[in-house]
Amino acid sequence: MTEAQIEADKNVPIIRITRDFAGTPEQLLRAHTDPELFAQWCGPDTTTVRIDHWDARNGGSWRYTAVRGDDEYGFRGCFHEAGPERIVQTFTFEGQPDSVALETLTFEDLGDGRTRLHAQSLVDSFESRDAWLKSGMETGVNEGYAKLDTLLTKRTV
Amino acid sequence: MTEAQIEADKNVPIIRITRDFAGTPEQLLRAHTDPELFAQWCGPDTTTVRIDHWDARNGGSWRYTAVRGDDEYGFRGCFHEAGPERIVQTFTFEGQPDSVALETLTFEDLGDGRTRLHAQSLVDSFESRDAWLKSGMETGVNEGYAKLDTLLTKRTV
Numbered sequence: 128m129t130e131a132q133i134e135a136d137k138n139v140p141i142i143r144i145t146r147d148f149a150g151t152p153e154q155l156l157r158a159h160t161d162p163e164l165f166a167q168w169c170g171p172d173t174t175t176v177r178i179d180h181w182d183a184r185n186g187g188s189w190r191y192t193a194v195r196g197d198d199e200y201g202f203r204g205c206f207h208e209a210g211p212e213r214i215v216q217t218f219t220f221e222g223q224p225d226s227v228a229l230e231t232l233t234f235e236d237l238g239d240g241r242t243r244l245h246a247q248s249l250v251d252s253f254e255s256r257d258a259w260l261k262s263g264m265e266t267g268v269n270e271g272y273a274k275l276d277t278l279l280t281k282r283t284v
Numbered sequence: 285m286t287e288a289q290i291e292a293d294k295n296v297p298i299i300r301i302t303r304d305f306a307g308t309p310e311q312l313l314r315a316h317t318d319p320e321l322f323a324q325w326c327g328p329d330t331t332t333v334r335i336d337h338w339d340a341r342n343g344g345s346w347r348y349t350a351v352r353g354d355d356e357y358g359f360r361g362c363f364h365e366a367g368p369e370r371i372v373q374t375f376t377f378e379g380q381p382d383s384v385a386l387e388t389l390t391f392e393d394l395g396d397g398r399t400r401l402h403a404q405s406l407v408d409s410f411e412s413r414d415a416w417l418k419s420g421m422e423t424g425v426n427e428g429y430a431k432l433d434t435l436l437t438k439r440t441v
Binding site: 180190204206215217219229249 | 343345360361362376384404409
């Protein structure tokens with residue numbers, strides 16, 4: 128499985144994720160803004176995603192629930208900018224409602240139908256950022272992106 | 285005129301503004317979420333505010349234009365959280381659309397009908413933060429809050 132590069136910035140409380148995909152920037156944008164596509168790949172293999180609300184436009188908002196057996200985990204945010212150049216959105220896990228991240232996603236065209244995804248998550252303290260890094264986030268990130276790889280291979284994005 | 289305390293955090297790219305008001309937390313929340321009230325006090329004395337869009341709820345969004353003679357300056361963002369405990373919103377000056385701040389406003393009850401406003405603006409680099417501090421923002425902040433003082437004195441909030 129291709130591993131995403133997950134980096135903690137030294138100077139600011141940011142996590143940066145970099146990952147290459149065999150898809151165009153347009154396909155990557157679609158995979159992050161179309162709710163039916165997003166639900167098919169987001170998160171670890173042990174959860175399924177139920178979209179509760181989704182309005183991917185500047186000033187819109189979103190909410191989804193990750194379901195694992197009888198457990199449900201809510202996530203929500205608003206879209207400050209929903210493409211085409213980038214996605215800028217807020218992000219909160221409702222189990223920790225005080226923590227809000229500002230996420231910025233850009234899609235670097237590598238040519239030949241390949242794209243490098245750059246995802247930046249900014250929070251307001253290094254403590255919050257480091258707690259997030261220690262939460263096991265890389266499993267969800269990597270398993271999710273592997274599912275997105277499969278969707279791109281099947282050309283369903 | 286009461287000056288707001290405007291501080292640059294040493295460790296993270298945050299501007300913190302602190303200002304006391306002769307109003308309750310509920311009045312301060314209203315002054316920041318009711319568009320007709322907000323337009324009456326926001327910004328420097330040389331501009332007027334036209335509300336273009338305003339939907340103060342979790343997942344809503346806002347846009348306003350600051351008008352100075354023939355010049356117009358657009359600002360926009362989305363409300364991640366629109367009270368009652370706090371306001372968390374994104375903020376962009378449309379003249380610099382790449383810059384997005386994540387703002388958090390809380391209203392500390394000082395008793396006797398007084399409130400301390402804490403406003404935190406988080407951006408993704410110290411360069412952006414320091415450019416903002418050098419932009420003359422304190423004029424707009426202080427003149428705006430003086431207008432809000434007047435509204436509170438007139439009890440129209």
